[in-house]
Amino acid sequence: MDLVKLATQVRRDALRMVYGAQSGHPGGAMGCVEYFLVLYFRMMKHEPARFSLDGRDEDVFILSNGHICAGWYSVLARSGYFPIEELGTFRKIGSRLQGHPSPAKGLPGVRVATGSLGQGLSVGCGFAVGKKLAQDSRRVFVLMGDGETQEGQVWEAAMFAAHHRLDNLVAAIDLNYKQIDGDVPQVMGVDPVAEKWRAFGWDVCVVENGNDLDAVTDALQSAVKADGRPKMLVLRTVMGKGVDFMENDYRWHGKAPNQAQFDVAIAQLPQQYEEF
Helix, strand or coil: CCHHHHHHHHHHHHHHHHHHHCCCCHHHHHHCHHHHHHHHHHHCCCCHHHCCCCCCCCCEEEECCHHHHHHHHHHHHHHCCCCHHHHHHCCCCCCCCCCCCCCCCCCCCCCCCCCCCCCHHHHHHHHHHHHHHCCCCCCEEEEEECHHHHCHHHHHHHHHHHHCCCCCEEEEEEECCEECCEEHHHHHCCCCHHHHHHHCCCEEEEECCCCCHHHHHHHHHHHCCCCCCCEEEEEECCCCCCCCCCCCCHHHCCCCCCHHHHHHHHHCCCCCCCCC
16 A cells, blocks of 8 residues: 555544544644554554454553544554445544543454543553563554653653563653643653653664654654563654644644535645545
8 A cells, every 4th residue: 555645644544534424633643644544554463353352472552642533543443444425424432442542342443541631651551561471572662742742651651661671661742842732842842852751771873854744654663672671762743734824833732623624634645545
């Protein structure tokens, strides 16, 4: 599958899902598409048909910033976890595709409820320790938002991972410098990001263009070495990537476009593959 074309389709999916529900978080979902695609189509060892909650003998992914799930749901569907048509139920009453991921209704691909920010890295640490104890060679991947790292629990998990030498844990931060209330440096600055994680004992890689498939691939491939340290990818991404008036505008963190905005936006994301 052509991942460049699929990236456009996933952004289109996410935009259509949020518009259809008139609720959701399009900005981050559209900004992290390349990371999701590289994970599921190039990096992770996973079999949708044998998905299990414990993740035994499979790579595990935790979306800590669960509000950007529209993009993740699209990639899960296009990876074969559930029918593409189900994307049309996003945020509808009774849907398995809730506004923040939840395993409550048995959605394949989702192992833990997320979106209460700051908790996903701790969950990832638990999975990583479990795999070490079970002598399971597979890895654990976690994605967080940059505003999310303002939460104290993130740093407790950072210390835990380094102390226990969880080199099977590969985390990433979506560094777009946008959060729901404004630009991250104005709300509560998180810089210097890379230096902080290195000081906590992590092996850090800064990806200057987190919207480049090959750059993300190279970073993830270099991060899966076992050297006794947990890994952190700092991905510099563009919120709202693919739609000119959404890009780098924090106001698209958590709102749906109206009809006129949707018409302009969807025209910039032409259909590439079958859709719901």
